[in-house]
Structures are given as C-alpha cells and as structure tokens.
Amino acid sequence: MNGDTLLKMKDISKSFPGVRALDGVDFDVNEGEIVALVGENGAGKSTLIKILAGIYQRDSGKIIISGEEVHPDNPGDSINLGISVIHQELNLVPEMNILENIFLGQEIRSSSGLGRMLRRLDANAMKLKTQQTLKRLGVSMDPFTPIKELSVAQQQLVEIAKALSLNARILVMDEPTSSLAEKDVDSLLELMKTLREQGVTIVFITHRLDEVFKIADRAVVLRDGKSVGQKHIKDTTKEEIISMMVGRVLDQLFPKIEIDIGNPVLEVKNLNRGRLVRNVEFEIRQGEIVGLSGLVGSGRTEMARALFGIDKRDSGDFLIDGEPVQLDSPRRSIRAGIGFVPEDRKSQGLILRMAIYQNMTLPSIHEYTSMGYLNRREELKTTQRFIKDLQIRTTGPKAIVHFLSGGNQQKVVLGKWLAMNPKILILDEPTRGVDVGAKAEIHALISRFAQQGMGILLISSELPEILGMCDRVLVMSQGTIVANYGREDATQENIMKKAVGTV
Amino acid sequence: MAGNEKKEIKLLRIAGRLRGTRELNLIVIIAAVSVVINIFQPTFLTRFNVQVISRQLAVFGLLSIAQTFVIIVLGIDLSVGSIVAFTGIITAMVFAATENVVLAVGAALGFALVIGFYHGILVTKVKMAPFVVTLGSLSIFRGLSFVLSRGYPILIRSPRIQWLGQGLIGPFPVPLVILFAVVIYTVFILHFSKLGRYIYTIGGNPVAARMSGVPVNAVIIYVFCQATLLASIVGLIVAGRMAQGLASVAAGYELTAVAGAVIGGTSFLGGQGTVIGTVFGALVMSMIGNVLITLRVDAYWYNLVTGLIIIIVVAADTLLAKRSKRN
Numbered sequence: 001m002n003g004d005t006l007l008k009m010k011d012i013s014k015s016f017p018g019v020r021a022l023d024g025v026d027f028d029v030n031e032g033e034i035v036a037l038v039g040e041n042g043a044g045k046s047t048l049i050k051i052l053a054g055i056y057q058r059d060s061g062k063i064i065i066s067g068e069e070v071h072p073d074n075p076g077d078s079i080n081l082g083i084s085v086i087h088q089e090l091n092l093v094p095e096m097n098i099l100e101n102i103f104l105g106q107e108i109r110s111s112s113g114l115g116r117m118l119r120r121l122d123a124n125a126m127k128l129k130t131q132q133t134l135k136r137l138g139v140s141m142d143p144f145t146p147i148k149e150l151s152v153a154q155q156q157l158v159e160i161a162k163a164l165s166l167n168a169r170i171l172v173m174d175e176p177t178s179s180l181a182e183k184d185v186d187s188l189l190e191l192m193k194t195l196r197e198q199g200v201t202i203v204f205i206t207h208r209l210d211e212v213f214k215i216a217d218r219a220v221v222l223r224d225g226k227s228v229g230q231k232h233i234k235d236t237t238k239e240e241i242i243s244m245m246v247g248r249v250l251d252q253l254f255p256k257i258e259i260d261i262g263n264p265v266l267e268v269k270n271l272n273r274g275r276l277v278r279n280v281e282f283e284i285r286q287g288e289i290v291g292l293s294g295l296v297g298s299g300r301t302e303m304a305r306a307l308f309g310i311d312k313r314d315s316g317d318f319l320i321d322g323e324p325v326q327l328d329s330p331r332r333s334i335r336a337g338i339g340f341v342p343e344d345r346k347s348q349g350l351i352l353r354m355a356i357y358q359n360m361t362l363p364s365i366h367e368y369t370s371m372g373y374l375n376r377r378e379e380l381k382t383t384q385r386f387i388k389d390l391q392i393r394t395t396g397p398k399a400i401v402h403f404l405s406g407g408n409q410q411k412v413v414l415g416k417w418l419a420m421n422p423k424i425l426i427l428d429e430p431t432r433g434v435d436v437g438a439k440a441e442i443h444a445l446i447s448r449f450a451q452q453g454m455g456i457l458l459i460s461s462e463l464p465e466i467l468g469m470c471d472r473v474l475v476m477s478q479g480t481i482v483a484n485y486g487r488e489d490a491t492q493e494n495i496m497k498k499a500v501g502t503v
Numbered sequence: 504m505a506g507n508e509k510k511e512i513k514l515l516r517i518a519g520r521l522r523g524t525r526e527l528n529l530i531v532i533i534a535a536v537s538v539v540i541n542i543f544q545p546t547f548l549t550r551f552n553v554q555v556i557s558r559q560l561a562v563f564g565l566l567s568i569a570q571t572f573v574i575i576v577l578g579i580d581l582s583v584g585s586i587v588a589f590t591g592i593i594t595a596m597v598f599a600a601t602e603n604v605v606l607a608v609g610a611a612l613g614f615a616l617v618i619g620f621y622h623g624i625l626v627t628k629v630k631m632a633p634f635v636v637t638l639g640s641l642s643i644f645r646g647l648s649f650v651l652s653r654g655y656p657i658l659i660r661s662p663r664i665q666w667l668g669q670g671l672i673g674p675f676p677v678p679l680v681i682l683f684a685v686v687i688y689t690v691f692i693l694h695f696s697k698l699g700r701y702i703y704t705i706g707g708n709p710v711a712a713r714m715s716g717v718p719v720n721a722v723i724i725y726v727f728c729q730a731t732l733l734a735s736i737v738g739l740i741v742a743g744r745m746a747q748g749l750a751s752v753a754a755g756y757e758l759t760a761v762a763g764a765v766i767g768g769t770s771f772l773g774g775q776g777t778v779i780g781t782v783f784g785a786l787v788m789s790m791i792g793n794v795l796i797t798l799r800v801d802a803y804w805y806n807l808v809t810g811l812i813i814i815i816v817v818a819a820d821t822l823l824a825k826r827s828k829r830n
Contacts, residue, residue, distance in 0.1 A: 310714060334716040348714055351707035353774055362704060362715040369697040416715070 006031040006201055007052075007083075007170055012061035014047055021047040023225045024061075029170060034192060034202045036212040036233075039222035040245055040463070045205050048222070049172055053085040054078035084163030085172040090155050094148040099130045101147055102162045133161045136198070137191060153184035160191070164200070171195070172203040177211060178297040189215050207295040209238045209500045221245055239493075242500070246463060246492040261471065262286030264322070265455040266338070266424045271316040273306040278479040284424060284455035289446065291470030292459045293495050299479040300459045301343055304426050308333045308340045320423065334363050339417030341410075343428040343459075349413040350401050357383035357397040359412055364420035386415040390445065407438025414445060425449060428459045443469060463492050475499055525768040525820065529783040533790070544797045552793065554676055558668075558744070559789040560782075561678030565737050566756055567763030567785040568689050568778055569730040574764055575693075575706040576726050577773040578626065578633035582618070582640035583734040583760055587753035589644040590615055590738030594664065595657035595748030604663050608739060615735030616728055618644070623724030633727075641757065648750035656747040668744025678740045682782075685733065690778045702726065706774030762809070763788045766816045787812065 007029040014022040022044045029035050037045050050056045052063065054072035063070050065081055072078040078085070092101045103126050110120045130143040139157055147155060156176060163171050173192075177185045192202055192215055206212060212219055213233060221228040221244040228244045264283045271280040276299035284290050294300050306313040309329045318325050320336055327333040330340070342348035350359055357376075360383045361368055368375045368382075383397035390411045394404060401412055410430065417425060427446065431439045446469060450456050460466050466473055473490040475483040475498040483498040541548045566583050573580045590611035598607035618640065625636045659665065670677040693699040701722045704712040713719045737756075742748050767784025769776030791809055795802070 308714075330714050331716040331718055340714065342714060347708070348710050351704055351711055351774070353707050354703065358700065358704070362700075362712075362717065365697055365700060372696045372698065373691075374695060374697050374700060 004031045005029070006066060008062075008064040009048070009052065010062045010064065012048065012051060012063075013059045014051060014056060015059055021225050022051075022058075025222065025225070025227045027220060027227070029201060029203060031201055032196060032199055033217040034196055034204055034215055036216035036219040037203060037205045037222065038207070038209070038212060038219055038241065038245060039228075040461075043222040043245070044225040045222055046174060047225075049085060049174055049203070049205065052078065052083060052172065079166055079168075082167065082169035083172065084166055084168035084170070086156070086159045086163060086174065086176060088175045088178065090152075090159055092147045092155055092158060095146065097144045097146050098134075098141060098150075098158050098161075099126055099143040101158060102126075102130055102133070102165050104162075106166070129165060130161070133165050136164065137161055138194065151184075153180050153188070156180070156188065157191075160195075168200070170201045170203060172205075174205045175207070175297070176204070177206065177208060185211070207297075207500060209241055212241070213238065238497075238500075242493055242496045246496055259287040259451050259471075261288045262453065265320065266457075267319040267322075268307060269317040269319075271303065271306060272314040273302060273311060273316075274314070276302040276479045277306050277313070280479075280481055282474055282481060282484070284457055286453050286455055287450050288472065289450050289456045289458055289470045291466035291473040291490075292457060292476060293463065293466050293473055293499060294476035295499050296461065298476045298499065300476050301428055302479075303476065304340070304428055304457070304459060308338060308426060310340075334420065334422075337423035339363065339420060339422035339425045341413050341417060341425070341427045341430050343432065345406075345409055345413050349416075350409060352400075352402040354401065355398045356387070356392070356394060356401055356404075356412055359401055360386060360397075360416045360419055363416055382419060383415075386419060390415050390418075391441065405438075407434040407442075410434050410438070410442060411445075414442065418449070422454060424455045424457070426457045426459070429461065430458070431460070431462070431465065463495060466490075466495070467492065477501055526777070526779050526783055529767070529780070529787065533783065533786060536794075537790075540794060540797060547794075547797045550674070552797070556786075556789055556793050557679045558676050559793070560786050561676070561682040562737050562740060562753075562756070563759055563763050563785040563788050564682045564782050565685055565733045565740075566760035567767065567781045567788075568685060569733040570757075570760040571764040571767070571769045571776045571778065571781040572689070572693070572702065572726045573633065573730050574761070574769050574771060575702055575773060575776045576723055577706055577709070578723070578726070579637065579761065580622070580727065580730045581634065581637040581757045582622070582644060583730060583737075584753045584756035585641050585644040585648070586615060586618060586731050586734035587738040587741055587756060588648045588748075588750055590735035591742035591752060592648045592652050592657060592748040592750060594739060594742050595659045596651065598659055598661055598664065599657060602661075604661055607659075607661070607664065611735045611738055612732060615731040615738075619728030619731035620724060622731070623720075623727040626727065627720035627723050637757075645750070645754070652748065652750045654750060656745075656749045658747050659742060660746075664739065664743045665746050666743065668740045668742065668746075678744075681736060681740065685736070686778060686782060693778055698722065698725070703774050708774075759788055760785075762813050766813060768820070787816075 005028055009025065009027040012022050012025045012027070025044065025048060027048060037048070039045050047056065051058045052072070054075045054077050057073065063072065070081055072081060072083070093104065096104070108122045108125045108129070110122045127143055134141055134143070137157055137160060141154065147158065150158065160171070176188060180188060189211060192204070196202060204216060216233050218230060218232050219236070219241055220230040221241065223245060231241065262285055265286050267283040269281050271277055280303055282290070292300050302311070305311045306316065307327065309327045309332060318327050325336045327336060327338070333340070346352060357379045361379045368378050380397045386392070387394060387397060392408050392411045392415070394408060401409060404412065414430070430446070431442050434442065446456060446458065458466065458469055467490055470490070471487055473485045473495060474481050475495050477499055478501070485494060537548060546552060569583055570580060593614055594607045594611045597610040598604065601607070622636050622640065625631045626633050667677055672680050693702065701712070701717050704717055705719055705722055709719060737753070741752055763785035764776060764781050765784065766787050767776070767780035767782065769781060788809070791812065792805055795805055795808065
C-alpha cells in the first residue's frame, strides 16, 4: 500500500431534466485502499460511479487518474483507463460459460501460423489465464461451467475475475452484497481484503455500515448530490456516519392532518416469500398512514407484491375488518378492498397507449358494466370528476395517458385506485420521479384519503416523506420487519440505524 | 408566409383526421378500384361476381376477425387453416356415421372449443409462445385430417350442411349472413363490452392489466377459443360449399387471415385493431384473386401482388402515423 492518490474526481456536477443529481462532488481514491462510498438512496452514489465508468458524461468537473486528466466518454474508454465497474445487475451472458464471459470482446487469438491468418481463438491461452485468475480469487470453478448454473455469489466472482483479467487498477463495486446471503457476504468481504493485499484498489458502494466498518479504510459520504465529508474508519463511529448521511432539516412539504385512528382494517400474519420476505406481521388501522422504510433490497416491494397476490408466496394469513380473506391474485385483493399503486407507473401502473378514462375505471370496471355492456358515458363522468378532484392537468378524459407529465400520470394511477373506493391503499414510492409541486399535491391527497378512513401503507425510500406523512413507521431489513416506531419515536437516526442493521 | 403555414396546418389536420378512420380510407380505395375495374371489365360488378367475392369474404373475414382478437392480446393463431380442414373432416365423418346434422355440426364446434382451450392453457399456464403452440397445431391438425381421411374426400350428403356453404337467404349467400352475425357479435364484444376493454388492456400492457385486476389468463383462453371456434364455422362453410370434407383445404389461410387483420389496422405491437377495419382488410384479400382473374392477369402473379399490397398498405399507414405524431 503506497497511498498515492490514484483517482481524483474534482467538482463533478451532473443534471438530469428536473434533477441536479450531483453538485460539485469531490472524490479521491488512494492506491491500494478500500474506499466506501455511502449515502441514502438518491444521494448520487450511482450517478458518480456511472460518470467514472463512462456511462454518463459529467456536466462539469475534472477526472484525474495518476496525475493525468482523462475523459471517459464511453464504457470502453473507462476500461482502458483501468477502471472496472461491477454493477448491481450483473452483466454476464447466462448461456455462455465462465471463460467465454471473461474474454467476451477481448478474446485471445492465436499468435502464429495458420491460426493467426484465420484469426482463430487461442482456447488454451484463455483457459490458462482463466484458471490463473480464478486461483488468484481462491476459488475452484471449472472455466467451462455455464453462467446460468452458478449462484449469484459465484457469478459475482466471475465478474471480479473478468475485471482482474482486464488489468483493472480500480475495481468499483456497486452494492455488491445487496443480493447475497449472509455467508456469501462474509466470503466476499474476505476476498476484498485479499485483493487489497494484492494491491487492487477498491471503491465499494453500500448501504450497510456494518460492512463498511469491517473492511473499508475510509468512508466518503454523499447527501443530496453533494459531498458531505469523509472519515477514516478508525477515527469514526457508525453514529457519526449515519448523522452525516441523513443530517438535514425536515422541510414542511408534508401536510400531516391529525386523524382519529380506528379499528384494524388489515392484519397481516406469517407472510413469507423466499429470502426477501420472512415472517412479516403487521396491522393497519382505519385512517392510519403506516410508513414502510428500509434500504433498497430490504424486501419492501417484494413484501407488498406478495401481500397483494402478484407473486406467489410461501405462506401468509390476512384479515380485513377482522374477517379472514384470500388474497391469491391482484383480482382477489381488489375484490377484498385493497388498492396498490406500484413502484413503476409506466410498466406496472398504466396502459400508456390508452385513454385516461380507460385506465381510471379498470379496477372498478364491473361498476360500469351491466350484462357485459360497458357504460362509457358513466366512465367518462367518473373520470371527469377525478380529473377535477385530483387536479390532473389534461385536455379531458379521452386524452392518452402517454402524453401526460409524470406527476399527472401518477395522479391517474391514484385516481384509478380511488375510483374503486378501497379500504386499504398500498403506495409503493408514490412520489418517485414527480416534480416538487406534484409531490406536495400527492402528499396532500394521501392525507385526505386517510382522513376518509382508508388504511394506508406508504413505502418510500425518502425518510423525510416517511417521517412527515406517517402515524407509524415499520422498518424492514433483510426481509423482516425489525422495528415499529410510533410517530414520536420515529427519527431519521433511529430508522437509519435499524435499516442498516445496527442495534 | 403566415398564410402558407395555415394551409399546411389545415392539410395536416385533415390527414390526421383521416388517419383515425382507416376503415373509411380502405372503403374509399376499394370502391374506387372496383369502379375503375368495372369500366374495363363490366363483368366485375355483376351480381354473380359480387356473390363470388362475398363468399370468399365470409371465409377470410371470419378467420381475420379470429386473428384480430388474438393479435390484439399479443398472440397469433397459426392453426386456423388446419382447423378449417380438420373440422370439415370431423363434420363429414360424424354425418357419414350418424346421418345427424346437429351431431355433425356440434362435433365440429365442440372439437374447436377443446382445441382453443388447449391453446389457451399452453399459452397462459405453461407460458409457451402462441406462435409455437399454434405452429404445433398447424401441423398436428392438418396431419390428423390426412390420417382420418387417408387423403380422400369424405362426401357430405346433407343438403342442410351444403346449404351453409352454397345457400342463399334472399340475395345474400349464407356465409355472408353468418359473417354479418359474427361481426355484430364481435363488434359488441370488442368495442362495447367489459371483455373487450380487458382485451385491449392486456394488449396494451399485460403486467399493468393483471395488477389492475384483469383476469388475464381467462381472457387469453377466451380469445384462443373464439379463434378456433370461428375457424370451425369456416370449416363448416367450406365443407358445405364443396359437399365434402377434404384434408387439404384452406392451406395457408392462417396467413391470409393475418394479412386481412394487418391491412385492416391491427398492430403486432398489441392493443390495436378493430373488427370493421379487419373486415375491410379481409375484403381486400378476397378481391385480389378475383380482380386478377377478371383482368386476365396470369395466376402466377397472385402471391406477388398480395405481398406488395400488404407492404404498401402498412408502410403508408406507418408513415402517416409518424407524420401526425411529429406534429
């Protein structure tokens, strides 16, 4: 470890339409160290890494590697500069074997004779090199095993092997542990230490502070697209890092209305689905807004999907108004009185090419049907009412949803569930990707639904949204609910501690 | 300058409005072509020739409507041609054995429903691609027809079954009347019923449809059942017209049916298509052969002309759509 500055990213800024993702961020990496890049969801970690990887272009700022300014304009440039990024979603071809994946696009060709003329691949050289690299990682895998037969942890090793065979000087790992089981996490962390001893420099993005404190030399904290600071791990505590991650004042975006809370409207017991939903139990009362917090990958969305009957679950018992109900499919859940605003409105919430009214009446369509005949006039009337009520900015109920803005599209999704008059409304990231104004309007609407006696489950990655809106906050971590805070006990620090797995 | 711009906007607006009514475009083109041909060959618009065309229209129209529903839900049914032959053979054999018209017709329709259900189950539960499922049936039921009939025609000595293909109600051929009834039913289903809304929704976004409570699997099974059922009705019409069940009939009709649907505005992207548009598309397909014969063009030109018409119609439509989107 010689500690010279290997990479310097200076004053990096990047905007997307409507969002300033990075605002003058500085980020240094010294040779031979493990740097943890930490921050809340949306703090700008992934954007920063994508700029380094040449996937995004920075708006301003400098990138200096070994004292030379560089301009990675595409992923190829970045790889040539010695930067290898292992993304959260692995980039392997499942049908090909380990060797083929490692050498994809950089196959070794025969260097002599006829083979050279025919540009023949040198299978032996590639096999030898693959075996060497795998040995360096301390794993024994047959280079000819197809990727699809490997576990996620093993696939990750192949990605690392691929990076090493590219002679990477900096290995960037984006949330490498989020999809791994506990024992695999430990061996990955061990491997990272081994690589550091071999002189590989590692940038490690994570939410999990435990891991940071186990292996990192230094932590760099981002918040809201800005650098908050950096700490040497031996000089700091988890508490300090957490307060750096969340340290901001709550704004007044969230109009919380005090409501009398009634009887339990939904009770969930013994809900299980694979690794990401384990023994989940909770209840929601009439007029109550229950927040569900947790990091990306903690199982929040999976839990909601299993509850609503979208994905098959291993077990689960449900009571609505005290009566047992079967929620085996979205259709049944809707019949039972549950509405579900999914996390991705374009792919799951809306039929983009259809009109507003056709989207709006879909969950409650039987109300407009007699003898199979669909009463379009009634549909248009109801839709017109919701357009007015939710202040959807459009030319009318027959406008095609595709052409509405994100915020207005989201209001159509809300409207479609309100039109069925649910007892329980599950909202998964209801304000993601909508502008600030629409966000405030959606928050006001959610409060109003609760006031009307609906029980609401609000899943959100934004802590201020959770804290501002909710009567109670559940925190999920690794598939289970690890905390249940009343409004008075729910603080950013408390929630964050539970979410990152600190006691 | 300003005046020109206004004129341009006006023209674009007219183009845009016409684009919305593909049915109108098609019928105008069909009528104009018919009149022009009739000037050169006055035999074209005689009552006899129009009846000939309309019998063909009934066959292609029913199959194209079947195909339209399936394509809207992002599928395709390649089996309909083979089902036509198979149900014709079944009708002929059951009638030969029992001399009972109701049993003979019922057997054809019943088999068709079972086959459609089987397609639907493979697509929804086994999650096979509709193309593959119905490609299998294309071969299986053509093959089964040959096995059952050993390649020989099976005569149908029932005047009532023959009436289905040959009869007239007033001036109208019976197949045309059947088509008319099916059009009324399918227009209601597709454009005025809850089921129709479900069908478009699934074609538009199957994931969102399911999450909004649409019984996606049941709807897809219905659509495949309707497709084979309509194919079996065509099977009865064709068998009645020829007074026999014949294993080799209707070969390639599945693609003619796809062509009719596509010319009529059905999109392979799903979620788009109308019954009336499809009927006009099928009318175009029914007229091509007849027009070529009337104009004494060599029969070898048939496939080439058909292909060109499909490409020209769809390309024109796509380009028009692009232009209207840009403005």
